Amino acid sequence: MEVNPNKHIAHSAHADAHGHAHGHHDHDHDHDDNFWSKYIFTTDHKMIAKQFLNTAIFMAFLAMFMSLIFRMQLAWPDAKIPFLQDMIGKWGKDGKLDPGFYLALVTIHGTIMVFFVLTGGLSGTFSNLLIPLQVGARDMASGFLNALSFWFFALSSVVMLVSLGVESGPASGGWTVYPPLSALPQAIPGSGLGMTLWLVSMVFFIASSLLGGINYISTILNLRTKGMSMTRLPLTIWAFFITAILGVLSFPVLLAAALLLVFDRSFGTSFYLSDIFIDGAPLDHAGGSPILYQHLFWFLGHPEVYIVLLPALGLTSEVISVNARKPIFGYKAMIGSMLVIAFLSFIVWGHHMFVTGMNPFLGSVFVFTTLLVAIPSAVKVFNYITTLWRGNIQFTPQMLFGIGLVSTFITGGLTGIILGDSALDINVHDTYFVVAHFHIVMGSSAIFGMFAGVYHWFPRMYGRMMNKPLGYIHFWLTLIGLYGTFFPMHFLGLAGLPRRYYAFTSYEAFDTLININHIVTVFAIIGGLAQFIFLFNFYYSIKYGKKSVQNPWKSNTLEWTAPVEHLHGNWPGAIPEVHRWPYDYGKPGAPDDFIPQTVPFSETPESNTPHDH
Amino acid sequence: MNILLILAVVFGTLVLVRLANVAAIASKLSGENEEAEQESANRWNSIGMLTFLIVGLITMFYLINAYAPLMLPVSASEHGVAIDELMNINWIVLFITFLITQILLFFFAFKYKFNKNRRSFYFHDNNKLEAIWTVIPTIVLASLIVTGLQEWNDITNKSDKMEGLKIQIYAKQFDFTARYAGDDKNLARTNFRLINDVNPLGVDSLDKYAADDIISKELVMPKGAEIELVINSRDVIHSVYLPHFRVQMNAVPGMTTRFSFKPTMTTAEMQKETKNPKFEYVMLCNKVCGVAHYNMKMPVRVVEMAEYQEWLKAQPLVFPVAGESTAGASTATAEASATMTSGTN
Ligand code: HEM
Ligand SMILES: [Cu+2]
Ligand SMILES: [Cu+2]
Numbered sequence: 001m002e003v004n005p006n007k008h009i010a011h012s013a014h015a016d017a018h019g020h021a022h023g024h025h026d027h028d029h030d031h032d033d034n035f036w037s038k039y040i041f042t043t044d045h046k047m048i049a050k051q052f053l054n055t056a057i058f059m060a061f062l063a064m065f066m067s068l069i070f071r072m073q074l075a076w077p078d079a080k081i082p083f084l085q086d087m088i089g090k091w092g093k094d095g096k097l098d099p100g101f102y103l104a105l106v107t108i109h110g111t112i113m114v115f116f117v118l119t120g121g122l123s124g125t126f127s128n129l130l131i132p133l134q135v136g137a138r139d140m141a142s143g144f145l146n147a148l149s150f151w152f153f154a155l156s157s158v159v160m161l162v163s164l165g166v167e168s169g170p171a172s173g174g175w176t177v178y179p180p181l182s183a184l185p186q187a188i189p190g191s192g193l194g195m196t197l198w199l200v201s202m203v204f205f206i207a208s209s210l211l212g213g214i215n216y217i218s219t220i221l222n223l224r225t226k227g228m229s230m231t232r233l234p235l236t237i238w239a240f241f242i243t244a245i246l247g248v249l250s251f252p253v254l255l256a257a258a259l260l261l262v263f264d265r266s267f268g269t270s271f272y273l274s275d276i277f278i279d280g281a282p283l284d285h286a287g288g289s290p291i292l293y294q295h296l297f298w299f300l301g302h303p304e305v306y307i308v309l310l311p312a313l314g315l316t317s318e319v320i321s322v323n324a325r326k327p328i329f330g331y332k333a334m335i336g337s338m339l340v341i342a343f344l345s346f347i348v349w350g351h352h353m354f355v356t357g358m359n360p361f362l363g364s365v366f367v368f369t370t371l372l373v374a375i376p377s378a379v380k381v382f383n384y385i386t387t388l389w390r391g392n393i394q395f396t397p398q399m400l401f402g403i404g405l406v407s408t409f410i411t412g413g414l415t416g417i418i419l420g421d422s423a424l425d426i427n428v429h430d431t432y433f434v435v436a437h438f439h440i441v442m443g444s445s446a447i448f449g450m451f452a453g454v455y456h457w458f459p460r461m462y463g464r465m466m467n468k469p470l471g472y473i474h475f476w477l478t479l480i481g482l483y484g485t486f487f488p489m490h491f492l493g494l495a496g497l498p499r500r501y502y503a504f505t506s507y508e509a510f511d512t513l514i515n516i517n518h519i520v521t522v523f524a525i526i527g528g529l530a531q532f533i534f535l536f537n538f539y540y541s542i543k544y545g546k547k548s549v550q551n552p553w554k555s556n557t558l559e560w561t562a563p564v565e566h567l568h569g570n571w572p573g574a575i576p577e578v579h580r581w582p583y584d585y586g587k588p589g590a591p592d593d594f595i596p597q598t599v600p601f602s603e604t605p606e607s608n609t610p611h612d613h
Numbered sequence: 614m615n616i617l618l619i620l621a622v623v624f625g626t627l628v629l630v631r632l633a634n635v636a637a638i639a640s641k642l643s644g645e646n647e648e649a650e651q652e653s654a655n656r657w658n659s660i661g662m663l664t665f666l667i668v669g670l671i672t673m674f675y676l677i678n679a680y681a682p683l684m685l686p687v688s689a690s691e692h693g694v695a696i697d698e699l700m701n702i703n704w705i706v707l708f709i710t711f712l713i714t715q716i717l718l719f720f721f722a723f724k725y726k727f728n729k730n731r732r733s734f735y736f737h738d739n740n741k742l743e744a745i746w747t748v749i750p751t752i753v754l755a756s757l758i759v760t761g762l763q764e765w766n767d768i769t770n771k772s773d774k775m776e777g778l779k780i781q782i783y784a785k786q787f788d789f790t791a792r793y794a795g796d797d798k799n800l801a802r803t804n805f806r807l808i809n810d811v812n813p814l815g816v817d818s819l820d821k822y823a824a825d826d827i828i829s830k831e832l833v834m835p836k837g838a839e840i841e842l843v844i845n846s847r848d849v850i851h852s853v854y855l856p857h858f859r860v861q862m863n864a865v866p867g868m869t870t871r872f873s874f875k876p877t878m879t880t881a882e883m884q885k886e887t888k889n890p891k892f893e894y895v896m897l898c899n900k901v902c903g904v905a906h907y908n909m910k911m912p913v914r915v916v917e918m919a920e921y922q923e924w925l926k927a928q929p930l931v932f933p934v935a936g937e938s939t940a941g942a943s944t945a946t947a948e949a950s951a952t953m954t955s956g957t958n
Pocket of ligand 2: 301302305348349351352
């Protein structure tokens, strides 16, 4: 391979997939030293990843804080919450949470968690960080679009935050913002300016997500280094790839839904509105259907839960394999099941609408497709478990979170079978059973995957190690906190407790359930406090963590062949060439228990097998 | 519940103390002996895995047992009993799967902790295993799908062909109103443009079925009769939720939805069943519909047929006889009839 140390590499990093003539990255760094171009208007994928991560951490704490406020309200509806008025002003007069603001908190909590933390934050951080580094590219296909993607994300976050401060309150119709409630300010104050800002924010968010997604897809397809065939890609990359495709196909539909809602709200159209009498007068809107919105929303909404989940599963596949010192079991089956899940995720959206009065036969079709998703999901779970079997497990914090993900994925996935069965859904739809289900399968699993990713790739991002003992404490408290919070919610739902209720005090039948609500809130507080351990560890380690070696986890993938110091273009010399799949851990005959992807078969005669990849 | 909290606190402290030990060892050997540090972490965390599994399962069984009396009582409707049975079958299947997978997961994590003198088993593909765990879930799911869909068809087909007792549930922010069909067994059509203070449902007084329609702020149903709820909303989406009857259906403006079922237990019988003399059925709104969503409800009573008929006679008509208040509505009807929608026949 020819190396030309003088060739300048442009910032947009035209990585050369065919591996010849790569220049040494030796140009002067003058313009990099400027604070603005280095930290703010950077086009370097590693810096953009960090921007996404830090924004997401901020948003996550905000959303968590909201959930703790409304959890306290639910557990102690008659008590006064100390300092509430100081924190949220007129909405918490004398420590009593305003019922309208309760709905606003629930809505913004859900929106932030789903979109800003687990879509923008999770994909934004790890797709950006890992795609170029793991496929062997100098940067993303378009560094500029990538930076733009972050700036739309930041803008959308700011608009969402601003909406919290408006006089009539932020959007309050639930994170799904179903019209007519979300279309009519007469119906709820949050549907005034707050809802407008919510929609504006989502439009920016969708733009960000599309710019990011297109970039991820083209980088993976076009900029793989020599030897990196699709079947040698780490499962992380496969997961980001499929996630990006899901996003590109489904977010535009959400945009359409949102735009039609804007028209109905502001320009007098009637896409979603018909036969409405409100505030003492009939409205002129005629002929629309609120159900149309639900179809459009869930056409994104269901793929969205896999946009949240797949990256977490991808990160976990990598983390579990590395730390079990064992190849991931069923590499091709893992890819296949992700593809099947992705495909099915487009034809199951109706399971959110069984009791909207939809045609029962259509409902049956959605039952069928929905329950099919359980098959590839089960395959993934069994593959993870088999990967642990006879492994040689290093219990790093990321490994613990990886195992935690598999556990919550099982628990939450199983209750999905109840909800996907239309006959059974009748009585648990929109109850706390649903809240329990999606927090475990989507919320907890994706958060665990994200933590696994942060602990594992922190050295790659910041050149230092996070503190392990703190990581262990963080994991155990989080695991206990999450199960303690969300497991008992199943019982609330089975007892018939509706979600999005400010209080249950006017229902005698529910009085006996208050004990469960106490337990839930106590564990939520434990879990919430545990996150401060993480926060401390994260920022402390950026500054004072132990310096990382180049390959701290003895991994095979390409990101660990780049120097610890960040360079534009990632590798100082030529881009490494790839000769094998990424999962040669514990291969019999090899001197070490791992063989990096860059090691050719010719150098490992002692461990080669007849049908080597 | 107190036992539980204590259990959790004890377990939590145990883990913390153990980990504090780890941290202490770590700081002592900091940098010098990373391997020993990791070895001790491996030991404690793998024990943590096993402990979590055992304590978790015990807690779960305890909760299921402790909360059983708080769950919904036996279903007060015919199809509800079938739903509950189906639910139980599902729970058995899911529970077995849950136990197998979680036990394997945490047990393997416990068992195969790192040992530097050992290599993991280089095992990355096995078509037979993959086939087994694709085919078995497929069979299990197929049977769950089939039984589920049969039940779904039974419940929803009734709505199509049944000639039941029609009761309209009319939702608005933030209450429900019930309308009974009266002697002619048919509900008159409604139109949102006819709504006014004396005609809150916008019933069309020109409809030939209108004269005997009856309204009520309480839903009273005769035991054993086929009931067909005809559901409408006049502002935002609400949801008619009758948890004790396993009934739920959204109320959507601009559209009529229906749910048919047969109540099988009177309120009095349910009071005996639950050993709670104050027990009352309730209808809740189960789709977020505004600030007072959490207080949107309607009392529900099931009584014997004779008592029902007594009760019905005592309820006010939509258009009280003598026609005092219908005059204005009639003219409005003529104007609006062109844009007539939401027929509720
Ligand atoms: C600190 C941890 C968390 C707690 C204690 C918590 C608690 C809750 C509760 C109690 C509700 C339902 C309130 C109601 O319906 O009245 C809720 C809603 C929701 N949460 Fe969380 N949550 C947490 C983390 C998360 C995470 C990680 C996600 C990411 C998926 C998430 C997503 C949502 C969504 C989508 C909703 C529905 C919002 C709506 O009804 O419109 N939450 N949360
Ligand atoms: Cu879905
Ligand atoms: Cu309502």
